[in-house]
Amino acid sequence: MRQKPIALSREIVASSRLFRVEQVELRFSNGVERTYERLVGRGTGHGAVMIVAMIDSDHALLIEEYCGGTDEYELSLPKGLIEPGEDVLAAANRELKEEAGYGARQLEHLTELSLSPGYMSQKIQVVLASDLYEERLEGDEPEEMRVDRVNLRELASLAQHPQFSEGRALAALYLARDLLTQRGSFQP
C-alpha cells in the first residue's frame, strides 16, 4: 500500500443545511502539493441504506420518486438514511415499508458502495430483502411513490430506460443477481 499524502491544512470553505465543503491542502509522497475539496454530508453520520427487495424469484422492486438533482421522476431502489441507534437491516426494512409498502422476513447485508470517492465521503449499505409481505409505514416523503419492478434478466435494458440512471442502484441489482444465481435460486 502506498504512503498516503499528508494534509497540511483543512478548512470548511462552504456550508449549507445539507452540505459542507472542506478544502484540504495535500502533500503527496513525491513532494507534489495540491488543493483538494471534499464534500461532507450533514445529518448522514449514521450512514445510508439501499434495498434490493425480491417480490418473487425473478423481480426486484423499484420506486419512482421525484429527484431534485435531475428535476425528473426517476426509477431507483428504495433507500434512505439510517437513524441514530438503528442497525442496517432494521433501517432497510423501515425504508422498504415507507417507500414501497412492503416488509421483509429475510434481510441480508451484501456490501458497501461509495458514491464518488474522489471528492465525497458518503457510503451506502446494500441490503438484499426477500420473503416480502405487505406493510406500509408513514415516511417523510412529500407524496406517495409509485412502485414498479424489474426482471433481473433485464438489467442491461433497465440501464437504457429513460427514467433510470443511478449507477449504484444498477450495481446493487447486478450484485444481487450474481449472488442469487450462485445460490441456484435464480436462473439467468
Place this chain on the structure above:
Amino acid sequence: MRQKPIALSREIVASSRLFRVEQVELRFSNGVERTYERLVGRGTGHGAVMIVAMIDSDHALLIEEYCGGTDEYELSLPKGLIEPGEDVLAAANRELKEEAGYGARQLEHLTELSLSPGYMSQKIQVVLASDLYEERLEGDEPEEMRVDRVNLRELASLAQHPQFSEGRALAALYLARDLLTQRGSFQP
C-alpha cells in the same frame, strides 16, 4: 408521467471552487411544499466519462488513485472530465492514455449513469474500449497511478475488495460483461 413539482424559488446558498449548492422551494402537485438542496458541479459543464478498457477478452483495467473524499488509495475505472469541444469517445481515449498508459482502437458508448439523482445533477458517460495499445499522455495527476486489472468473472469478489467501493464503476463493469456475453466475445 407524473406532473413535476413547481419551483417557487431558487437561490445559491453555498459556493466553493468546485461546488455550488442551490436551494429550491418546491410545490408538489398534491400541494405539499418542501425545501430541497441540489449540488451543482463547477467546471463539469461538458460532462465526464468512465472507461471499461478490455486488455484481453477477460480482463478490464483498473487504476489505483488517491481519493480525497475517503482519504484512501482506491481501485476504480479510469475516468475524468470531458474538455470543451471534445467528444465523448475522444475524451475516453485521452483519459485512458493519461491514467492507464493505453490507447484504444475501438471505443463504444454504452450508457449514461447518474451519481445521486436525488440531490446531484452530475452524469457520467460509460465507454467500452478494446483493441488497446501502449501509449502514455501526460495528465494533471499529482502522481503516477498504479494500473491493475480485474477478471469480469470476479466482479462480486471485486465488490468485497477493501480498496474497491465505487458503485457506478461496478455498474459499468457489469454492463460491459453483459454486452460482451451477449455478443459471444466473453464466456461467463
